[in-house]
Amino acid sequence: MSGPHDLFARYTFGHPERAAAELRAVLPAHIVSEVDWASLRREPVSVVDPELRETESDLLFTARLRTGQPLLLYVLLEHQSSVDSWMALRMLRYVVRQVERWRQEHPRSTRLPVIIPLVMYHGADGVWTAPRRVEDLFELPDGEEARAQWRALVPRFEYLLDDLTAEREVALRARSGPPLARLAWLVLRYGRTGELARKLPEWVALFAQVYADTGGAEHLVVVIRYLLWVGKDAAVHAAAKRVLNSVLDEQRAEELMGSWAEEMIERGVQKGLVRGRQEGRAEGLQQGLSEAILRILTARGVSVEEGARQRILTCTDMATLDRWFDRALNATTLSDVLDERAQ
Incomplete structure (x- = not known):
């Protein structure tokens, strides 16, 4: 069964426009400029292992470069508390599964599309510390020269990382994107910290922007419900209710809470x-x-x-x-x- 983190993250970043905001914030500038973002589409497929479904979920998007070449963007939404030191190996396995699926669907293709893997992390126990390269997981002989020679023989693979826990609030606020994406970054960043109740009143203007946007009422319901799910004390629930009352009239707020x-x-x-x-x-x-x-x-x-x-x-x-x-x-x-x- 999907948990609140999975549901909220997939609802927010499963939409191409909001996914594009996340990808633009993390991808190198030269890649961002080469992608035809209007072609970005979400694919209805998941390769996450069933036993890990409670701690992460994944999203796959297809797009094209401005040259017409196909591009796959694989996003893993990581929300478990502890950092997984084997994430690079898991991500490699997931990407290989995507490659195998592509070959089945395009049997006449003689080349594989580029697949860009991204992990978005918002765990509760501090910043991400796991290796991002598969080659760093191998035990190589001592000595700089020897290690360099052996490293050339092991698989090479690296994933991108958006570690929300390491981002300052001002940096997240400065990101561009739809209101829901910008609010979601903040909520995911502070959702399981002791600062959430204090932070919520500072985001009232952003909550109002979410409500004023297309589909805003539904978006607001999703955000508030997520806050009430993850909030561990009465202060968070009281702050969420005050924010709601600031954005909506009292009757509408009561209806939503009810x-x-x-x-x-x-x-x-x-x-x-x-x-x-x-x-x-x-x-x-x-x-x-x-x-x-x-x-x-x-x-x-x-x-x-x-x-x-x-x-x-x-x-x-x-x-x-x-x-x-x-x-x-x-x-x-x-x-x-x-x-x-x-x-």
Whole structure:
């Protein structure tokens, strides 16, 4: 199942115009000038290994150079916390898969298209430190001259890297592109840091630009939902709600937040029902209902301290969970839900 990082990144950069903004920001200037960006198209194919689907996703685009030659641009969206030291080998494997697919689809072609691989990283544990070249993964004999001779015999391959965690905010703001792409770079950069709640109010103007753009209402919903998914504390949710109220009128903001809460309720309950059926016991439904209660409270801006959170998550009495669930729908404080005197 796709996670929030995967969904947000693919929604944002799966669109050719926004993908072009990302690629233009990273590719060397001479390559940018040679690409016919109007020809950029997304291909409906993925080569990411299934076991890695929760930590990354990929996008493949085709384009043409101004000379007419075909070009493939392979983008891996990396969002796992720890840096993968074997990324160069994985990227080489993914590119080879693309080459094999190309040969199957173009059996008469005597040449391969250029494939440019790019990793966009926004992990939570600091900057990217893994080697970007496959040749750096081989253990070569000591000595500068010997290493140079041996290096010429091993596979050579290098991927481009857009390490958002290493970029300063001013640099990301200076990038050109559609409003959603510019906001997404910032959100991905700070989404899992302790700075997010403080940063959000500074981006109100950019949020407004996203809303004013074509399809802006949908874009805004996607961004806010992602922020509510990744925000780990009440401060982030409160800041997101303030930003929303600054961009939209109060009624529209409440409608958006309300629709998100309803969706989280449905996801939580359905997840619990499915788990309960699969496991053949009630724990799945109980956990799903507990998670739905917490999601509703978060969406309504109700702060839940850790003790109360654990009380809700560990509750096994369905009657109590049902009661808390009903109260959460209209709660303004935590006591509205957990206080047994609450009506």
